[in-house]
Amino acid sequence: MNDPKIKKQIASLRQKIRQADYRYYALSDPEISDKEYDNLLKELKTLEEKYPGLVIFDSPTQRVSGAVSSGFKATKHKIKMLSLENTYSIEELKSWEAKIKRLLKKSPGLDYLAEPKIDGVSCSLVYEKGSLVMGLTRGDGESGEVVTANIKTIRSLPLKLRGDYPESLEVRGEIYIQREDFKQINQQRASRNEPVFANPRNAASGSLKLLDSKLVSQRRLKCLIHSFGWAKGFTFQTQKDFLAKAKDWGLPIDARSKNCQDLGQAIDYCFKLEKERESFSYEVDGMVIKVNSLKLQEELGATLKSPRWAVAYKFAAHQATTKVKEIELGVGRTGIITPVAILEPVACGGVTISRTTLHNFDEIERLGLRRGDTVLIERAGEVIPKIIKVITSKRKGKEVKIKIPSRCPVCSGIVEKEKEEEVYWYCINPDCPAQLKRSLIHFAGRGAMDIEGLGEAAVEELVKQKIVNSLVDIYKLKKEDLFKLPLFKEKKADNLISAINKSKSQPLARFLFGLGIRHVGEKAASVLAKKFKTIDNFFKLSVDQLEEIPEIGPVMAASVLKFFSNPKTKKMIEAFKQAGLRLNVGASRRLAPTATSKIAGKTFIFTGELEKLSRSQAQKLVEELGGKWVSAISKNIDFVVAGQNPGSKYRKAQSLGLKIIAESDFLTLAGRR
Ligand code: IVH
Numbered sequence: 001m002n003d004p005k006i007k008k009q010i011a012s013l014r015q016k017i018r019q020a021d022y023r024y025y026a027l028s029d030p031e032i033s034d035k036e037y038d039n040l041l042k043e044l045k046t047l048e049e050k051y052p053g054l055v056i057f058d059s060p061t062q063r064v065s066g067a068v069s070s071g072f073k074a075t076k077h078k079i080k081m082l083s084l085e086n087t088y089s090i091e092e093l094k095s096w097e098a099k100i101k102r103l104l105k106k107s108p109g110l111d112y113l114a115e116p117k118i119d120g121v122s123c124s125l126v127y128e129k130g131s132l133v134m135g136l137t138r139g140d141g142e143s144g145e146v147v148t149a150n151i152k153t154i155r156s157l158p159l160k161l162r163g164d165y166p167e168s169l170e171v172r173g174e175i176y177i178q179r180e181d182f183k184q185i186n187q188q189r190a191s192r193n194e195p196v197f198a199n200p201r202n203a204a205s206g207s208l209k210l211l212d213s214k215l216v217s218q219r220r221l222k223c224l225i226h227s228f229g230w231a232k233g234f235t236f237q238t239q240k241d242f243l244a245k246a247k248d249w250g251l252p253i254d255a256r257s258k259n260c261q262d263l264g265q266a267i268d269y270c271f272k273l274e275k276e277r278e279s280f281s282y283e284v285d286g287m288v289i290k291v292n293s294l295k296l297q298e299e300l301g302a303t304l305k306s307p308r309w310a311v312a313y314k315f316a317a318h319q320a321t322t323k324v325k326e327i328e329l330g331v332g333r334t335g336i337i338t339p340v341a342i343l344e345p346v347a348c349g350g351v352t353i354s355r356t357t358l359h360n361f362d363e364i365e366r367l368g369l370r371r372g373d374t375v376l377i378e379r380a381g382e383v384i385p386k387i388i389k390v391i392t393s394k395r396k397g398k399e400v401k402i403k404i405p406s407r408c409p410v411c412s413g414i415v416e417k418e419k420e421e422e423v424y425w426y427c428i429n430p431d432c433p434a435q436l437k438r439s440l441i442h443f444a445g446r447g448a449m450d451i452e453g454l455g456e457a458a459v460e461e462l463v464k465q466k467i468v469n470s471l472v473d474i475y476k477l478k479k480e481d482l483f484k485l486p487l488f489k490e491k492k493a494d495n496l497i498s499a500i501n502k503s504k505s506q507p508l509a510r511f512l513f514g515l516g517i518r519h520v521g522e523k524a525a526s527v528l529a530k531k532f533k534t535i536d537n538f539f540k541l542s543v544d545q546l547e548e549i550p551e552i553g554p555v556m557a558a559s560v561l562k563f564f565s566n567p568k569t570k571k572m573i574e575a576f577k578q579a580g581l582r583l584n585v586g587a588s589r590r591l592a593p594t595a596t597s598k599i600a601g602k603t604f605i606f607t608g609e610l611e612k613l614s615r616s617q618a619q620k621l622v623e624e625l626g627g628k629w630v631s632a633i634s635k636n637i638d639f640v641v642a643g644q645n646p647g648s649k650y651r652k653a654q655s656l657g658l659k660i661i662a663e664s665d666f667l668t669l670a671g672r673r
Pocket of ligand 1: 119
C-alpha cells in the first residue's frame with residue numbers, strides 16, 4: 001500500500017496530466033496528443049482504484065464526484081461580488097473617465113485593460129495552498145451557492161495551481177458554454193423532446209445548478225478568469241500583472257484581454273471586437289474597461305453596486321420590433337404541436353427575420369402574446385431569434401388571443417397533453433400525415449438511415465401522393481413509382497433507389513434512432529444497440545435490464561418498453577426484415593474504397609462553422625472512414641477543415657504550416673460529393 005515506488009509513479013502521472021492541462025488550457029499549446037493524455041489518465045485511474053488510500057481530493061481523477069447533491073449551501077463572499085455600470089456610447093465612456101479623473105487625487109495618464117464581457121455566469125473560486133477548495137456562484141453578491149463539485153468538472157480549471165502561487169487566493173471569472181457546444185446540447189435535447197435552452201447563458205447557469213455533477217460534466221462548461229478577490233501573501237501592481245500571474249499558475253485567462261495606453265485606444269479596441277464578435281467561440285454582450293493600476297483601483301473604490309474603476313461598454317443588442325401577423329402550428333414527428341410566430345419581415349443583426357418559434361403554448365401565455373401584437377425580438381449571436389416581450393402600449397384592441405387547438409391543424413385528430421405538468425400538446429392520431437412526414441424525414445436523415453435524396457421535398461411528394469404511408473413503405477418504392485412524380489427524372493430516381501438499398505445494411509443504432517422512439521436520442525440508441533445487439537432482443541426486455549444501463553434513466557426505459565410492447569411495432573419490424581434490413585449491431589455500410597483510403601489513418605481538426613454537416617456529424621464521418629479527429633491543434637494534424645468564422649485554431653494552423661482545407665474539399669475526400 002505504501003510502496004514508495006507506487007507513490008512516486010502516481011505523483012509523476014499527476015504531474016504529467018497537470019502539465020498537459022496547463023499546456024492545453026492556459027497556453028493553448030498542447031505538447032501531447034489527446035490519446036496520450038487519455039492513456040495517462042487511464043493509468044492513473046487504474047492505480048488509484050487499486051490503491052484507494054493514495055487518492056487525494058485534487059487529483060486529476062477527481063473531476064466528477066460520484067455523489068448526487070441534495071441542494072446547495074449558501075456561503076458569504078469574503079469580498080462582495082459587485083456588478084458593472086453599463087455604458088452604451090463613446091460619450092458615456094468619456095464621461096466615466098472624466099469622473100474617475102476628478103476623483104483621483106493626482107490625475108495621471110491612465111492606462112486600461114479592455115476585454116470581452118463574456119455572456120455567462122460569474123463565479124468565485126477559492127484556492128488554498130494551491131488546491132481548488134471551493135467554487136461559488138455570485139448569488140445576490142453578498143453570498144453565493146457552494147457549487148464546488150460542479151465547478152471541478154470544468155476541465156480548463158486547474159484543481160491544483162502551479163509555481164509560486166499565494167497561500168490562499170480567490171479569483172473570479174465567467175463560466176460559459178461555447179456556441180458550438182450549445183448548439184449540440186440543444187440538438188440533443190430537442191431529439192429527446194426536452195425543452196431547449198434559450199441561449200448559452202441560460203444553459204450555463206442551468207448546468208451549474210444541476211445536482212448531479214456527472215450530468216454537469218457532459219455540458220462542457222468553460223471558464224475564463226477575469227479578476228481577483230483577494231490573495232494572501234501576494235501583491236500585484238496591475239490588473240495586467242494579475243492576469244500574467246494567473247496564467248503562470250495555470251488559470252485560463254482570455255487572450256483577448258488587452259492593455260490600452262489611453263481611453264482612445266480602449267475605445268478603438270471595443271469597436272474592433274464589436275465587429276468581430278460573431279466569430280468568437282463564446283457569446284459576448286459587450287466589453288469591460290478596467291483601470292490597470294491596482295493602487296488607483298483601490299483609491300477609486302466602489303459604490304454599493306459597482307466598482308468605480310471598471311465599466312461595461314455594451315454592444316448594440318440585435319433587437320428589433322415587428323408585428324406578429326399569424327401563428328402557424330407545426331406538427332412534429334412525435335405529434336408535438338409547435339406554435340410559430342409569422343412576423344412582418346424585419347432586419348435584425350444583419351439578417352431578415354420573418355418567423356420565429358414560440359416553442360410551446362406556455363411560452364405564449366408567459367409572454368401574454370396575441371395575434372397582431374407588436375413585439376420586441378432579439379437575436380443573440382447566431383442563435384434563433386426570440387420574442388423577448390410584447391409591447392402592450394402598441395395594442396389597438398384588435399389583437400386576438402391565441403387558443404390551444406383542440407384538433408390537429410393537419411389531420412384534425414384529437415390534441416392532448418400527455419401529463420398535466422408537461423408543456424407540450426400532442427396530436428395523438430398515429431396516422432397523422434404531418435407526423436408521418438416528419439418521421440420519414442427523421443428516419444432518412446443523416447444521423448439515422450442516411451438516405452440521400454429522401455429529403456423534405458421528396459417526402460412531401462411521396463406522402464401527398466399516398467405512395468408512402470409508413471416508414472416501411474420506403475423499402476417498397478420502385479423506380480416506376482418515382483417517375484410518377486415531377487421531382488424525379490431517370491438519374492435522380494436511380495440514385496434514390498440505390499441509396500435506399502444501401503441503407504438496408506445500416507447498423508442497428510442508426511435504425512433505432514431513426515425509429516424516433518420518444519426520448520431516445522442518437523447516443524442512447526447507440527448504447528442500446530451495443531447492449532442488446534439484435535432487434536429481436538428488444539421485444540424481450542425488462543425494466544430492470546434497461547435501468548441497469550447507466551445512460552438510461554427511468555423515463556427513457558419506460559418509453560422503450562412502451563414502444564416495443566406495442567403490437568404495431570412488432571408488425572412493423574417484421575415488415576422491415578421482410579424488406580431486407582439487417583438490423584443487427586454489426587451491420588455496416590460499405591463505403592467506396594477510394595473514399596476510405598483518403599481519410600483512413602489521417603488526423604483532422606475542425607474550426608469554424610460548417611455548412612453542410614454539424615461538427616459532430618463531420619467528426620463521426622471521419623471516424624466511420626477510419627480517420628481520427630482531435631480538438632487541440634498540433635503539428636501532427638494532416639488536415640485542418642476550416643468553416644465560416646474560424647477561430648484561433650485557424651491562425652495557429654497557419655503558423656504551423658498545416659494543410660487547411662474547406663468543407664467542400666473535406667466532403668470530396670470523404671466521397672460525399
Ligand atoms: S470584471 C464587477 N471582466 O459581468 C466586478 N466582469 O455585469 C468586476 N463579466 O458579474 C468584474 N466578463 O461576471 C469582469 N471580462 C470581464 C467580464 C465580467 C463578464 C461579468 C461578471 C460580472 C458581470 C457584470
